[in-house]
Amino acid sequence: MLDMLSHSFHLLIFPGGLFALLLGLLLKGFDRKICARLQRRVGPPILQPFYDIIKLSQKETIIPDTANKAIFKFAPVFGFMGMMVAAMLIPVPGVWNGATGLGDMLMLLYLLPIPAIAFMLAGSASSSPYGAIGTSREMVLMFAYEIPLLVVLLTVAIKAGGADGSEFSLAQVVAYQHANGSFGFNLSMIPAFIAFLCFIPGTMGAVPFDLPEAEPELLEGPLLEYSGPLLAMFNLMSALKMVVVMGLGVALFFPGTIPGGALANLAWFIFKCFMLMLVSVTIVRSATGRLRTDQTFKFYLKYPSVLAYVSLGLTLLLK
Amino acid sequence: MSIIDAIKSKAVRSPWLYRINAGSCNGCDVELATTALIPRYDVERLGCKYCGSPKHADIVLITGPVTSMVKDKVLRVYEEIPDPKVTVAVGVCPISGGVFRGSYSVPIMLDDIIPVDVNVPGCPPRPQAILEGVAMALDIWKTRI
Secondary structure, three states: OHHHHHHHHHHHOOOOHHHHHHHHHHHHHHHHHHHHHHOOOOOOOOOHHHHHHHHHHOOOOOOOOOOOHHHHHHHHHHHHHHHHHHHHOOOEOOOEOOOOOOOEHHHHHHHOOHHHHHHHHHHHHOOOHHHHHHHHHHHHHHHHHHHHHHHHHHHHHHHHOOOOOOOOEHHHHHHHHHHHOOHHHOHHHHHHHHHHHHHHHHHHOOHHHOOOOOHHHHOOHHHOOOOOHHHHHHHHHHHHHHHHHHHHHHHHHOOOOOOOHHHHHHHHHHHHHHHHHHHHHHHHHHHOOOOOHHHHHHHHHHOHHHHHHHHHHHHHHHO | OOHHHHHHHHHHHOOEEEEEEOOOOOHHHHHHHHHHHOHHHOHHHHOOEEOOOHHHOOEEEEEOOOOOOOHHHHHHHHHOOOOOOEEEEEOOHHHHOHHHOOOOOOOOOHHHHOOOOEEEOOOOOOHHHHHHHHHHHHHHHHHHO
């Protein structure tokens, strides 16, 4: 009973649910503002993503006649719920050490593609040709970035397992790093960290790898036919995903804490998420153009995968 | 005013723009693109952004005289924009036909098929005029949301 209460608290208030939603929308606001400032524009207010959500929730919903209505309505809810559960598993070092028995990296590996799958469902259910192209591109992109992510998680698991075996629980990974130093400062883990940095823009659909949405050519692909509250749901999903991916990066590579209690550590966690987003999403997307599908696929197979494998090899050798 | 109303009133700060080219010579479209997309007159500071899909739009900018070939398509796209929405006619063509007035392929004016809220005359209008038109559309949009 108590277990259930604490799980619902973690799912709905902290670190999932309310906290993750607010943090994710705030991160997105900072992302847009900083991107604008880097391009010498004034940029939107930092609370702009909140305004967008409020506006969209008051708009009319239009569903195309030719769409599969049930799946069309189900896709955003599916993606949103998947990300809610994923956000619940993210440990906030120094405040909350992750769900015991639940915070498993393999589980996150299964939950992380859910937004991509929701996009595929949405694109194919909307019966729009742009949605269909977006769906196929999303699939290619997903296969490309899952490989480095898998190898990175494997490397971290083996490293955190110590001398014998491997450790897949996020809480244990964080505890190991608290005892033995953060992986981000470990020479053999730096290639894995760079691979993870390359994985982030792919999974977030940020500019060099925003193939499925591709505003100038596909008009946001799978999202093309969505309007009103359902589109707001997709926006909330991607805000949650931002927190999940950044939180995972913090937990895997920089889970260090600072003295000063839970509140200071919460601020420290938010700061680290923000810095990670700045390096991997904002600066990259304001300085680059979009790659083609084949270029993206080759990029992910050539660089991040190889870097992740280098890290894996080093970790196995030094064990 | 309750908290809910206060939150709802924030919706006016997120107007998304959508362009329809109704047989324009592209002059006004180039002005629109350079007005809103270049950093100098950044419209994103008003919370605006250009969207590719009519289903995401709040403020629709229409350029060009409505030619007979494009009339049905304009109506169809206009219907796909979810309510509430504001219409801005950019350039002199949607108002009177402009240089195309009297042509066999320009039988109707935009006003006849779509309720227009703001007219921005000019051939093409200056960027400042377009921005003022968008600002006026924002005022109208405030009363509709």
